[in-house]
Amino acid sequence: MFFVAGAKNTGGSGRGNERRSLYQKFREVDILDKKKTVTALKPGEDRAILLGLGMILSSVMMYFVLGITILRSYADSVWTEEGVCVVVNSTVTADMNCSYNCGSDCWRVAKYPCLQVYVSINNTSRVSRLSRNEETQDASSECFYVPKCQKDSMVMQAMIMNISERLKVSQQVLCYYDPGEQQDSVLLTRLYGHSAVLHSLFWPSCMLTGGTFLIVMVKLTQYLSILCEEIGKVKR
Template identity: 40%
Template sequence: MLLGFAMMGFSVLMFFLLGITILKPFMLSTQREESNCTTIRTHIMDDWLDCVFTCGVDCRGQGKYPCLQVFVNLTHSGQKALLHYNEEAAQINSECFYTPKCHRDGNDLLNSARDIKEFFDHKNGTPFLCFYSPDSQSEDVVLTKKYDQMVIFHCLFWPSLTLVGGVLIIGMVRLTQHLSLLCEKIQPCSQR
């Protein structure tokens, strides 16, 4: 019985935690459809953006990071759009492909931006999978979706399975107890 109640409690806790961390952001996020994109142009802006970094308890500082812009052509509409790495990157900075972790070494940040730029420059003309928002007036395009339907399925399937398993265990224990009581009632009569 304790195992069944523990499984039921654990499943309710999983529903709560996964609902807050995954299901709620998924429900609030923009629904996106698949499309193919081709790179039109990549550009590292001359003006670097400000950021704050921490490197320990007593270490804080101001830094700057390069803004990489990747312009793509959506094949479904033929429209030019700015590509973002994911929805979170689009919300943090709508002008840049992504926002790197801020730290002191500006050369390291510039080299990583150049590496990504080079990657997209080599894809020039080659279609790749991207996701767009059909409801949005401006074509907001992301390279990767944070959550897909399989993640949502697993967030609901495993807690539900644990809940059903806990209910079955409790039901089987109660059934066994009921059958043993019936057996005790029947046995004294048969012995007479």
């Protein structure tokens, strides 16, 4: 009887050891799979963080470039108030000279008519000269529009006369003037207005938001992974 009982006990302990060994094997496989998953996720997370940092750095550089170009021109502009300009006079005064490129080290002179437009701002007695935009104002202090110089002067003349006729027909146009009256001239359009500034800041802002969101999501994923591991240890 003793031998039989001993045999039975030995068989039970053997099966218990087998169960423990099987459990340890499954446990080791589970731990190995988790390590493989963590090892596989680690490079992906690093690349995602580097991508986010690259996007943020690129957006900062774009902000810097925009700050010294468009934003600076927008801040320095004195034509800040929008009003209604009534065309008082629109005449061609003289022919202006311009030069165009005709080849390597070759420049020739052409002529275009100088259109002068005077307007009354907001139906007041203040009469000012109208320019198309800031570039025209810098290029010529007298002419409303400076066309791109080309060989055929008739094309430039037809363009200027077409603009003159349109101004005579419309009579009233929206314009931008200097409320401090430091500038006598007014502008028909602004190169660096509110819409231009918003459009220029759109893509850098999107890139900055995307890079920040990417880094936050990776960090959140890492935090949740650590939290799950800690909860699993507490349960065990």
